[in-house]
Amino acid sequence: MSTLYVVRHAIAEDRDAERWPDDSQRPLTKEGETAFRSAARGLERIVPAVDVVLSSPYVRAWRTAEILAAEAGWPAPEPCEALEAERPPEDAAAGIRARGDVAGLAVVGHEPQLSRLVSLVLTGDPDAIAFDFKKGGVVRIDDRTLRWAATPKMLRALQ
16 A cells, blocks of 8 residues: 555544443544544545545444545445454554555554554554544555644644
């Protein structure tokens, strides 16, 4: 793959074992969804096309990927269990490699896996780089080179 976009899910509800005994079902907040819609429209201005979107099947990540399709015109997401929360970054990297050679691939998932994935892709070591990945933030990597990282606030300013 030549370009990888790494997207952290938008702001989700707080963990609550009574409301969501299965954390994979925890949704985005209404405010998080609204703010990310705006960020996705800004993202469309700097990333007009992506070939494939892989997403964690967890509700909050999946909804974030659906918003990217609706607002940024990215493809509908494909589920990727390797991007589930608590999975090691090596699993995510294997899931990306299994997708084959595509020009532009995006992954939508969770912390701390995504910041460790960025470090793994850039250096070969998931712990080499400490990276503060905001909810709804996006990183672009071209051929193992970090091109940019954008917070949701930066993306909203672009729309």
